[in-house]
Amino acid sequence: MLGNWLKTSILMAGIVVLFGMVGAALGGAGGMLIALAIAGAMNVYAYWFSDKAVLRMYNAREVDAQSAPKYYGMIKELAANAGLPMPRVYIIDEAQPNAFATGRNPENAAVAATTGIMQILSERELRGVMAHELAHVKHRDTLISTISATIAGAISSIAQFGMLFSGGHNDREGGVHPAVAILVMILAPIAAMLIQMAISRSREFEADRGGAEISGDPGALASALQKIHNYAHRVPLETAEQHPETAQMMIINPLSAEGIKGLFSTHPQTEERVARLMAMAV
Template identity: 75%
Template sequence: MFGNWMKTSILMAGIVALFGAVGAMIGGQQGMLLALVFGGATNLWAYWFSDKMVLKMYNARQVDATNSPYLYNMVRELAQRADLPMPKVYIIDEAQPNAFATGRNPDNAAVAATTGIMRMLSERELRGVMAHELAHVKNRDILISTMSATVAGAISMLAQFGMFFGGRGDNRPHPAFQILVMILAPMAAMIIQMAISRTREFGADRGGAEISGDPEALAAALAKIEAYAKGIPMQTAEAHPETAQMMIMNPLSGGGLRGLFSTHPSTAERIARLRAMVRGA
């Protein structure tokens, strides 16, 4: 667990440094300061409002012990095991099996599951998935992923701004260099953002297995989701690919780039790590 946090800290430092460098290229120290102020403002906005936006985007409906006792009581039991406040619980009417957590902190968290995942998984497997989502809440991964995504987007905006307005007089970079920065800076930011996302998924797998006490259940759930999710498009996720990193499994169809540009680690590696926990490795 410490290793995951160390990797995340290094990656976050890298993306912030890249942000400052792009700002400096646009307007020296003033440009870097403006870039960091802009990044801080957008992060603050995302911190407070991203959960409401995402839930509305997916037309998620809140449920309770009366209208969805199966899911609600499962989440409540797992939250108690994790020593977390009870999050809000939502159901999304989507055939694709998937789930996510959102919210700015454990006191203002929400977990959501699709109707597809509730139909497909056994109770034991679904319990493993919801424990994974609660691990995201406990680790404050929602905040971390929101910050990294926001900074990456800001870098892209700054790079494009610098293409047309970067520098003044003798400080203006060569046009060829500006074009290079406009292309490479957003790409580098995306690579770092995806690396942060993959690191946090490994951490949530381990944390979820510890909360549920059943690593094999989560491993089995991931294998099932991997087998079915790719063949069942998730319309909202296709329209808003920036939300893909929130899901327990990448919901996007159409084989995107793997490796450096993947929002999630390979399912095979995730399953292998969980089964190593079963063996006590």
């Protein structure tokens, strides 16, 4: 738990520094101060509200024991196995098979799965997937992932508006040289993706291991990962394509891996994840 809080603190500090660097590059000392103020406000917002923002972004609908008895009952059983409070349970009406967890702590957690994942997986495989997501909740990874998704999106947005800050002036006129602004526009989102990569990949291995322990069936999760991987890259998830900073929250990378997005995968190789799980099963 201490390790995750340390990682969260480092993430927040890194985000503040990155915001400051973008502000300084685009607006000098004044721009840096404005960017630092925005970064501080965004960190506060992300801590309290990023989970709701992500669920709203994906048009997730909350379900209960009456509206989705089997799915809700599965989560309730797995949460009890993990020693966790019952999370809020959501369904996302999307064809791509995927799932994620969010929330700042186990007491305010939520898990979500797409209709696509429910259609292609067996009940045993789906149980393994949702156990993986509850492992994220148990390890308190959800705070880190939702904050990084929210702030990375903000960094990308502020970089996109970089040329507006430059005002079309060159550096001799007191503005920012357009070449510098363009460079910042390119590098800032890449830096944000690198932060996400560093945090996300190790978390997935730990959540696989934890999910296998919660479900008691590592082979089911391994089979589910193979199926999801095979489908996910053939079936687009438009919200993830429009907001690639949220991709690291999913159990399998939901992006089409075209262009620069494919160079910065936030997930380890599915083959390695499956191999580790099958070793646990043996």
